Amino acid sequence: MHRILALVLCALLCAQAAWSYTPEDTAMLMPGPFQNWKTLETDHFRINYREHHLPFAQRLAAVAEKVYIKQTPRLQWEPKKKTEVVITDTYDGSNGGATVLPFNRFFIFMNAPVEGELLDNAPWIEQVFTHEFVHILHLDQSSGGQTTLRNIFGRFFFAFPQIFSPAWVSEGLAVYEETDASKQFGRGQSAYYDAMMRAEYLNGFRSFSQLSYQGYWGTDWPSGQVYLYGYYFFEFLHAEYGEQKAFEYLQNWNSNIIPWRMQSRAKRVFGLSAEGLWNQFQAYLTKKFEQEMVSLPVVDYTPVVETGRINGNPVWMADGSFYYYREDGRRHPTLQHIDADGNEVQVAEVIEYQQIDVHPQAGVLLSRHTVCNNVDVFADLYRLQDNGAWKRITECGRYPRAAWAHSGERIAAVHTDRGLSQIAILDGRGTLLQLLKPLAAGEVIGHIDWSPDDKKLVAAVRREATGWNLEVLDVERDLWTPLTRNDHLEQRPRFSTDGKWVYFISDQKGMMNVRRMRLQDGQVQTVSRTQTAIVDYSVNADQSSVRVAEYTAQGVVIREQALQSWGDTYAGLWKDRAKVKSIVNQPDYSAEAFTDISDYSPLDTLAPTSWFAFLYADSDDNNWIQFILQGQDVLGFHQWQLAPAYYFDKQEFGGSLSYVAYHRLALLAERELDTVREEAPGIPSVWRQETRYQAVWQQPINSFEGTFEVDFGMGKEDVKRIIDGYGEYDSYRDNFAGVSLNWSDYERYLHSISVENGRKVRLLAEQYDAFGDGYHDGSVYSLDWREYLSLFDNHVLALRAVLGKADDSAKAFQLGNELDELQTLGALIGFGRTGYTLRGYSDNQSQLAGTNLRLYSAEYRLPVGEWFDGYTVLPVGLGKAGLHLFVDHGAAWSAGQNKDYYTGIGAELRPDLLIGYSTLKLESTLGFAKGLDDEIGETTVYLRLGASF
Template sequence: MLRLFICLGCAMWFALPAWGYTPKDTALLKPTFSQKWLTLETEHFLIHYRNSHLSYAQRMAAVAEKVYARQTPRFDWQPADKVQVVISDSFDGSNGGATVLPYNQFFIFMSAPTKGELLDNSPWMEQVFTHEFVHILHLDQSSGTQTTLRTIFGRFFFVFPQIFSPAWVTEGMAVYEETDEQKRFGRGQSALYDAMMRAEYGNGFRSFTELSYQGSWGTDWPGSQSYLYGYYFFEFLTAQYGEEKAFEYLRNWNANIIPWRMQSRAKKVFGLSAESLWSEYVQYLDKKFAQEMAGLPQPDYTELVSTGRINSNPRWISEGDFYYYREDGRHHPALQRIDPTGAESEVAEIEKFIQVDVHPQAGVLLSRYAVCDNVNVYADLYRLNKKGRWDRITRCGRYPRIAWSHSAERIAAVHVNEGIAQIALLDPQGTLQQQFKPLAEGEVIGEINWSPDDSRLVAAVYRARGGWNLELLDLNTGHWSPLTNNTHLEQRPRFSADGKSVYFLSDQGNVWNLRRLILATGRIETVTRTQTAILDYSVEEASGRTRVAEYTANGVMLREQKIKPWGDTYAGLWQQRAPVESIENQPAFDARQFTDISDYSPLPTVLPTSWFAMLYADSEDNSLLQFYLAGQDVLGFHAWEFAPAYYLEKNELGGSASYVAYHRLALFAEREYDTIRASGNGVLGAWREETRFQALWMQPFNSFDGTFQVDLGAGHETVNRIIEDFGQFDSYSDNLGGISFNWSDYEYYVHSISPEDGRRIRLEYEEYNVFGGGFHKGGIVSLDWREYISLFDNHVLALRAVFGKGDSDAKPFQLGNEQDELQSLGGRIGFGYTGYTLRGYGDNEPRLAGNNLSLYSAEYRLPLRELFDGFSTFPVGLGKIGLTAFIDHGAAWEEGTSKSFYTGVGVELSPELLVGYSTFRIESTLGFAQGLDSELGESVVYLRLGAEF
């Protein structure tokens, strides 16, 4: 269960784009012990924050209690204990995450969104807090037998019935609750959500099973479809049956002993099967969005690109070259260029893209995510050099939004830190020249653009009372002045070439279109047409054209339109408008009253919250009763597991224990008993007692270009053979210490079935008998190099070479078996690793063992299909399906003897099994291997399984 909790925690914290190379360090984005952490306690929450974030934490405390008072009656549920909340400034992006295991907890990144689905006139803190707290209220619920079991066993995974909801139920309810149409809060009322669903209408709505199995694992566009369809599902239930029925649809699962009963859920509340209820839902969507489409004009455009998914950040420069960012899910994301003749070429690959700006003389300027201080992820600036490579010009600068000046002598950037935004001016080499007065806490600066004379900036700015509007910053005085003041969302402003107008995007009329503000009159005209949403643009005024990034059912596509005003003009600067109806704008809002502050202590959350027992018995006279306890503190500094076991026939105590500190130090201990010979018929029983201690220190050096990690490990094991009534008759002891150097930089794209475009390298040295008294002695050095070559359409050639050499008394290498075996001495820490795959051969053959090793492997991995669908009543489906053809060629030999190579060939079919809709993904491999040596070779059929949560 500890491993489950850690897995959930990592998924919760990791908010970076999922595609491309990312370090595997579990400390990435997490709190660090070197920082001073405090806890602010309220009536219903414990808010953990760094000492410099006091005012933010107090504001959150005031918002939290208001959200609690609003949401708990709606769910008719109150958490039994105070909810743990972590405020994080480790990421220059906007996200949050919640889990109810091992206790109710969620985190929030301080940086507010400036684009995409999360863009809203509600304050980021209120929006994200509502969404994540709704997850807690939903997933924490139970009743009947499940509540009784929770009282006995505590917060054990299977006594949380709502965890087994498909992702669209969980996320849909959270989006439904964050949405307030009257206040224009939340994704459910947004013009973008309407646009996304209009695109789905044109493409055909998804079935119940398609959406349920896409869940967290699917590769289909859009990636957020669980949120999208989930919200409209609860909107449909409310419109068709009333809101109380929508909440009853949630609550009727609270007593479920058997998970995933979606048929029962629908029948109990609505008297319909899950598919019939979904059919009604699709009819509702058809009617709603057919009416919307009928009211929208048909745009006239020219398609610029044929590849779907994400084509964004269009930049059309004066010489006629056109640049854009492309991420198609099959290749490395890249900056593309289309020249005036229409010829397209790749300019450079891009890691962790945020924004690009292009200047005719100064070239390409990039803002992208970079790892800072080894665990934080901040926005830094890069320039493209003449060799087509990126030169980093800032270090931990935190500049997510950028713009070249027209003179190319300065860079304007939005600087973010601890939830505070301000404008910074830098020289072309990235040196900071000037910073302007920061905005107030909770206020945000979106994209920026220079005036033609480089004296002013225009920006999209979020103000606490006015929401998103356009403002001008005078660079001589530092004074902000409003260009607009209305209830629309207004983004991505850019001056016209003559400086008399400002182009921008807004959701006026509930459709995201390109607008033009005439500065002399203050009037705004709409200059594009769309049936979905225009998300970005670049204007060529000389020809009267614009190239836009437009949302479609296949992704964000680039299209060219003529700039042509249509519809009525309107005033952008309203004389009167009500303030945003947020919690913080209410007269009674008072954050300063929350002063119950103490130093952070891990003890309250590191204690166990559950226990469970397992009775095991087999036909080999092995039976045991084992208890499991685990815990981890909310900041992730300490995690532990204790699993004592009582061996019934042997009348002995064993079990295991582990402790992980600060994601770096891992300690393990275990004792187990295994029957050698069962007693009976006058024969005395015999068994083996195995005791192991292992320690590992992990020190990664993280980067999105690749991670270098040094591991230090030590292990000790003792194996005693015991005869019933006589005691110990034989003993074996071994120990080692080791160091390994690891490099990884492989990519993984949306449609990948395997790592691509990179490598994993491990160089290791181990010394046996470092503590004395060991059976094996001497050193072993080994090199394991895995290379992944991307071919086409996510086909991969995977190559592996392993070389090893050990002293004569060290533990020998062993070839054979269908998967690499971590030997028991250092298995849990990755050392003592002497068993290597040679498929088509047994795993204990003496002729495949020795103190020297050479192993070569080649695999051709090809994707067959992406299904992400399955059964509705019996919740099992298939995700990606891949096929691998392989050849292994290896030899192990003693020093001074001849070496003989053995070869095995075979195929592996690897379907992803999706169990419980979107709950579990089991990576399965069904293989056939044939050893080609006539004497040692075997024909083997094998199955490997592994699960993800």
């Protein structure tokens, strides 16, 4: 499930480009155990859901089979086995994620989108299911030698050639397939995507290499550009070469043994290099959007906020002051305030922002994500206090959108649960006063606003039959009345201060502008102008001006325009509005027909899906073969790996076994054999046999402010020296039990080269010989405190202090080397740390060993650059890079020894190497260290590589 978690976090990253602290718990957002999970089987899918989500599961099943019938012929692929689908309600947001390893599976969050690029008249279940299933049909494909590999080894990573496509290929295809212009479905036909690409036209289109290396790691605006450019690339292929050629471009990679050969991929189908084909694509975009720009107006505006990445949620107060949300990808997002004279101040820092509303007396109301049930992420309401702190007024209320009543005494909020939407009325302290009946399944409430008399709410509402429109709710009678009914995407409605108008944003005529409806006669006027898209707005009290949050090539900026009517007026409420052309509106749609339901069983998907053999031989007479098998159930409750090995020279079996339960309990065992001395004439060989058992229970207490975690671990090892033909002649046994207390609240922003603005603290206590018959005996205690101080523009001062104390008969501490070292006894579970970094010194110096430890380190970490570009024939590039200048100062000693400190200085260059475009990120370190002590200090150069997928 780690791969799915990575996809989830990546999806959240695209939705919110800068983030602060995120818990590292792999159980976050994942299905929870002991929740009565069920499995609903259809002809081609197994849908896994919690029992009380049955109606949603049945609706999805009916949609799934229709999507299967449509998409499998188009992509010319049918999976051999049923695809696993997981429905989860652990997140108050809209997303999904797919993977083909270890089997075809994807997850869907139940809440439908109400804004942004995902806003659509299609039902959420059809929109997200189509997108994710297309990923499965694309990435699962293989032919020729790759199919042969898969038939032999199973679902092995390198037997999936399409995985090695740049991200824009897979995401672009999925957006292309979700798009149906005739139905007004999908991002590809949306006014928002059109606006985003117009902004790219004004800024200059990205090159082939730039987009391929941006992938999911990139920091350029916009964060989701692989989706955007990917869609238009397939539109270009369809328009210029025909759809058959577009699919041929995909499928010619199905037998590709050598990954990332984008040059040959283009050459075989179009006779062009990858760059040559991309040049044609850019020419297509230039022509298309050049024509669009001719018909767009030149807009007169006054800049309000033009810097930063996202400036949104504008609130223009009656006294002329102005609030907005700001995020620049370099520091904490904030709530900003500009007074009537233009003086700007930061009001408060904001994390996990959803929405802000401001009342002149009641103050600022914030909806933001919080961690609930330790692993779920739900929206709660907060109020800003006079001291600048946020006071939480609901507990896991699930209120992603909210609005103050004009009296300041009540709050209306949208409540979400089980994929259903309803209105909640709360008092100013967050106490629930009234919960109105929920809308039907598949119907969604977007943003809301109170009428001036506080008797009604206006809301953007999506209905199954008519899509997104505006409706008015009589709160006392709990009665909805349509205000508009048309085929536009309408959102963010607000009453005018006199109650005569309702302002809103819609995509009428393909342009996202601010509009207003005169309630007296239902006529709609367009009152803003843009060359891209207006994503939010606020009107001043006398309705003479509007401040808009406008999408641009550099980010979302805030600009002021005169409020006046542009173009023709039109009726917002049509007499006839044809039903949305969705699957759920087709005559043969029947969710109730899907009743093949059983209790969820991990055994259904726990079997291994692949195997791999590793053959090893060296000059020390070691030669062995190891087979690796692994598996997990689809919900991730159980994960295991079995890796038996046979040592030919020793005629012995070994290997390893691991099992992880519910992301909390890990059990590990291993047996290794290694030749210590080769056989020589008259001298038998000597080899070492090592057997270890380890177990750990990890219990985090998560929040976005920080995580406290308690870990309990134990380990046992048995090391024997064996003379070939004579048997054991020496043995060593050790065991321990330990507990660690951990706190982390460090942050990382989009442009960070290092964690920053927080700390990571670990207090560790271990008892050796906890189970008897151990070589070491006694207690070991250590405190490892790391502090990260943000300076400016993502420069960081990283400080570290380690204090250690061990009993005389316990394991001693050792300073030296370039990395902390975990001892074999507890390495795999994070215990047994006795080797600590002191750069510029080797780790075998007796002067740096002892039962007492003091280590202090300071690093100045400065950004060097951000590229996210590279070569195309040889797909190697650079992402971000930082330079770390360090000083290490430490001492280790035992009773009766001198407490001598040693110092090392140096520098580390840390570039992110991008391999295979955006497939693999190698977090590399090229370091130089010098120990300042003339006796044992050294001058060293070292290189480290670490991988991120």
